[in-house]
Amino acid sequence: MFNTVNWNGYTPKIHNYNNLSDNDIILIANNFPETVNYVFYHIGLGSITMVQYTICVYLQETIENPNIIIEQFRGIGKSLITSIFVMWLLLKNRELKILIISGTSAKAKNFVRFCYLIMRKVPLFDSLQIPKAKGERVSVESFDVFGASPSQDPSVKSLGIKGTITSARANVIIADDIETKLNSINPSGRELLIEITTEFEALLTAGAMQGVIFLGTRHHRESLYHFIRKERGFKHIICPVIYPHRDDLEGYKGLLAPHVYNNLKLDSSLHGEPMDERFNYEEVQKKRLGMGKRAFDMQMMLTVEASKDAFPLALSDLYVSHFPIGHGIRNMELVGDHVGTIAIKGIREDDYCNYIVKTGEIYPCETIVMHIDPSGRGEDLTAYTVLGSVMGKYFVHQCKGVEGGYSDSAIDFLIDEALAYKVNKVVCEDNFGDGMFTSIMSKRMHERNVRVSIEGIKVYNNKNLRILEAIEPILSVNKLIVHIRVVEDNNAIYDALGGEYSLFTQMSTIIKDVKMVHEDSLDSLGACIMEIPSVASVSEEIANNQRALSDRLAFVRSLTANKYPNKKMNSTDNY
Numbered sequence: 001m002f003n004t005v006n007w008n009g010y011t012p013k014i015h016n017y018n019n020l021s022d023n024d025i026i027l028i029a030n031n032f033p034e035t036v037n038y039v040f041y042h043i044g045l046g047s048i049t050m051v052q053y054t055i056c057v058y059l060q061e062t063i064e065n066p067n068i069i070i071e072q073f074r075g076i077g078k079s080l081i082t083s084i085f086v087m088w089l090l091l092k093n094r095e096l097k098i099l100i101i102s103g104t105s106a107k108a109k110n111f112v113r114f115c116y117l118i119m120r121k122v123p124l125f126d127s128l129q130i131p132k133a134k135g136e137r138v139s140v141e142s143f144d145v146f147g148a149s150p151s152q153d154p155s156v157k158s159l160g161i162k163g164t165i166t167s168a169r170a171n172v173i174i175a176d177d178i179e180t181k182l183n184s185i186n187p188s189g190r191e192l193l194i195e196i197t198t199e200f201e202a203l204l205t206a207g208a209m210q211g212v213i214f215l216g217t218r219h220h221r222e223s224l225y226h227f228i229r230k231e232r233g234f235k236h237i238i239c240p241v242i243y244p245h246r247d248d249l250e251g252y253k254g255l256l257a258p259h260v261y262n263n264l265k266l267d268s269s270l271h272g273e274p275m276d277e278r279f280n281y282e283e284v285q286k287k288r289l290g291m292g293k294r295a296f297d298m299q300m301m302l303t304v305e306a307s308k309d310a311f312p313l314a315l316s317d318l319y320v321s322h323f324p325i326g327h328g329i330r331n332m333e334l335v336g337d338h339v340g341t342i343a344i345k346g347i348r349e350d351d352y353c354n355y356i357v358k359t360g361e362i363y364p365c366e367t368i369v370m371h372i373d374p375s376g377r378g379e380d381l382t383a384y385t386v387l388g389s390v391m392g393k394y395f396v397h398q399c400k401g402v403e404g405g406y407s408d409s410a411i412d413f414l415i416d417e418a419l420a421y422k423v424n425k426v427v428c429e430d431n432f433g434d435g436m437f438t439s440i441m442s443k444r445m446h447e448r449n450v451r452v453s454i455e456g457i458k459v460y461n462n463k464n465l466r467i468l469e470a471i472e473p474i475l476s477v478n479k480l481i482v483h484i485r486v487v488e489d490n491n492a493i494y495d496a497l498g499g500e501y502s503l504f505t506q507m508s509t510i511i512k513d514v515k516m517v518h519e520d521s522l523d524s525l526g527a528c529i530m531e532i533p534s535v536a537s538v539s540e541e542i543a544n545n546q547r548a549l550s551d552r553l554a555f556v557r558s559l560t561a562n563k564y565p566n567k568k569m570n571s572t573d574n575y
Contacts, residue, residue, distance in 0.1 A: 017041040020124065028124065032060040035088050036081055042122045051076055051239060051276040054259050058237060059085045059213070066172055066211025067234045069225050071218065073241040073300045076276060078215050079176050083114045086174065087125055090155060093208055094128070094147040098156050099170035101200075103180035105160030111176055112158040113140040161196060171207035173200050175214045184220040193224050217299050229255075241279055241287075241300040243270040251303055285477065292468070293317070293476030312472050313507045315344060319481045321356035325397065326422045328390030330363045332356060334478055344487055344504050345494040356481070363390050368397070370423040371528035372414060373520050374437040375405050381501060382410060383520035385528040386421045394474060394532075396482040397421050399503050399525050400489050406437060411444050418452055427531055429524075430456035463523060464512050470526035471507075490521075 013031075014024045017038055028035045033056040036048050048056065055070065055078055062068050072078045086098050102108035116138075119125045128145040130138065137144050142154040153169045161178045175197070183189045200212050214234070218225055229236040239257045243264060249256070264270055274284055288296045293312060297303045320342050323329055333339075334354070342355035365388030373383040381401025388395045398421065404410025418426055426445075428438040438456035445454060459466065474480045490502045499505040506522035 012037050012047065014038060025124070029092060032056045032085065032088055036084050038124065039084050039118060039122050043118075049276050049278055052081060054239065054257060055081050056085075058257070062211070062213055063089075063209055065235070066209060066213050067232075068211075069214040069216070069228055069234050069236040071216060071225060071236070071238045071302050073239065073279075073302060074217050075279070076239075079111060080114065082174060082176065082213070082215055083111055084118060086115050086156060087118045087128070089172070089209070090128060090145050091125060094145050094155070095149060096155070096172060096207060096209065097151065097153045097170040097205065098172045098174065099168050099203065100156065100158045100174050100176060101161055101165065101178060102158070102176045103161055103178050103183065105158070105163055107177065108158035108160055109140045111174075112142065112156055115156055116140065116143055119143075119145070161193070165196070165199060165203065168203055169205050170203060171205055171210050173203060173212045175200070175212060175216070177216050178214075179216055179219055179224045181219045184224070190220065190222060190224065194227055197224065197228065218302065219299070238302045240275065240302045241284055242272060242274050244301070245271050248303070289473050289477050292472040296476070312468055312512070313475055313510060315353045315504060315508050317475045317478060317480075318344075318353040318507075319356055319478060320344075320353055320484055320487055321359055321481055322484055323359065323362060323395060323481075325420065326365055326368060326388065327362050328365055328388055328393065328395035329356070329360045329481070330391040332360045332393075332481075333358065342484075342487065345491050345499065345502060355484075365390055365395065367425075367532055368421060368423045369528055369531045370414075370418050370421065370426045371524050371531065372426065372428045372437070372441075373524040373527070374428065374432060375401075375520065380518060380520050381497075382414075383524040384414060384417065385521070385524040386417065386423060387525070387528040387532070389532050393479045393481060394529060396480065396486055396525065398489075399482070399486055399521055399528075400493060401501055401521050406433075406440060408444075411441050414441065415445055415448060415450055419450065423452060425531070426452055426454040427527070428454065428456050429527065430458050457527075459527065462512075463519065464510055464516070467510060467519065467523055467526040468512060470529045471522070474529060 012034065013027060014020070014034055014037070016024075020028075028038055033048065033053050036052070036056050040046060040048060051072070055072065055076070058068070058070055059082065070078065086100075089096055089098065100108050100111045102111060119128045128147075130144060130146045137154045140158070142157040145155045148155050157168060157170070159165050159168060161183070178197070179193060183193055204210050204212070212234075214225060214228060216225060225236065228234050236255050237257045238252060238255045239260060243260065244252065244256070249264075260275070274280055279287075284300075287300060291299065293314070319332075319334065319339075321329060334356070340355045340357050342353060344353050368386065368388040371385045371387070375382045381403055382405060383399075383401045385399040386397040387399075388397060398417065402410060402413060404413070426441070428441060430438055435456045438454065442454050445452065471480070486503070490504055494502040494505065500516075500518045501521075503521040503525065506516065506519050510516060510519065510522060
């Protein structure tokens with residue numbers, strides 16, 4: 001099975017989609033990729049891509065054995081192509097009964113609605129339409145096709161996974177994204193999903209084609225799709241958004257789509273390259289950043305062993321370096337002899353993260369923010385973070401906890417740190433004490449004539465989730481760089497007070513759903529990142545171009561000021 005995928009040898013064989021010859025019609029009846037190209041032309045979508053072509057081939061070969069799970073990365077159009085497949089099957093055999101079951105009834109209806117649209121809008125399929133006077137079922141929930149024998153069951157029907165499915169009957173069931181974030185979030189939801197799918201076999205009726213096709217993207221490491229493969233013997237193929245690296249191939253347990261293995265065998269340079277032309281490297285990086293490492297690995301890379309990475313913030317993604325106060329590094333080299341390793345005390349007594357040996361070009365920070373998470377008289381420390389941004393990256397000058405709470409000595413220490421690190425703004429968390437700490441510190445800064453802006457903020461929502469949403473997208477794409485002093489200070493805290501007070505232990509043990517005893521330093525780091533959130537979406541190349549343009553404008557303005565000392569230049573002046 002699945003030995004016919006040969007993209008390099010494929011070119012569309014129909015040259016005039018507006019005037020099909022008899023041979024063209026025969027070709028469409030026997031070649032599903034040609035059918036999809038034909039439909040795409042008539043609905044204005046252009047030609048199919050390589051990955052879409054492989055979906056077509058895998059679907060066509062399910063005619064022999066429909067019991068299959070096709071896992072594709074999000075956004076490739078698997079539901080769209082499968083809706084065309086449904087109509088293609090009916091074009092070949094009008095007696096088939098096909099049931100569409102989705103995670104929600106609305107999604108199932110949208111699937112059937114598109115099937116009906118194909119029947120009405122695409123010329124070759126209009127023969128399936130029933131004249132209105134006949135009075136057969138015609139709706140977005142179900143419809144019949146012309147020429148089908150009378151039956152209690154429509155040709156195509158839609159149901160949500162939580163609907164009443166026991167009374168439905170079909171030759172083929174398309175289970176389209178029945179696993180969702182909501183129905184797989186806890187063990188009871190996943191067990192219910194498994195229980196519902198056990199009913200599918202009882203819904204099938206004998207016919208020229210009989211079976212279940214699962215289309216989906218997993219939403220949990222204990223995915224329904226793994227259970228279906230292991231317990232029910234379904235064929236399972238996986239196609240991620242990029243070609244996996246060599247070290248990651250074993251983790252797919254032989255489930256990668258055959259064309260992925262074949263292409264890598266023909267061209268080993270494809271490792272790490274995007275698989276589809278619609279998802280170039282920049283688009284993939286944008287999704288990786290926006291989704292976070294765990295969600296990206298699960299839903300775009302479809303890694304089978306995602307459960308190995310139980311903790312979302314990996315110290316192996318962290319970089320450590322030297323940089324002067326108020327500065328960061330631009331044009332960093334994060335590979336080769338530029339990078340070594342350094343011991344760091346995290347989830348185990350000794351972990352390792354990346355150490356930048358050759359720093360690159362030192363550059364002033366665009367902004368420097370200090371965040372303070374004050375403690376009372378309990379066991380927590382007052383945590384603070386000093387963070388600067390340069391060229392789309394975050395540079396942690398300091399992040400740790402200090403004892404003292406609201407004491408004069410603790411507040412004076414924090415003011416001294418703000419001055420030492422040349423911060424532009426101090427932000428204090430006001431949840432505890434209803435802003436009292438901010439008021440005390442603001443008064444003390446005024447007494448010491450410290451001219452740095454200070455403001456209080458209140459934070460809400462689940463603390464762990466808030467921390468992960470701030471840090472994981474940054475850490476997973478290597479945009480978080482900490483100064484060596486942060487490692488040294490937190491290693492000392494680890495030895496003196498215990499690992500739970502260390503930033504790096506907190507970082508390497510946090511998970512979304514389990515409350516931590518101490519997370520103050522990590523919480524402060526996440527809140528500080530959120531104070532300058534736009535940095536993460538800027539690539540280093542774009543940041544360099546923006547900086548060069550800014551420098552150029554400043555230079556031109558200086559020349560203008562020297563030549564015309566009384567003229568004030570506006571940003572709209574030509575230069």
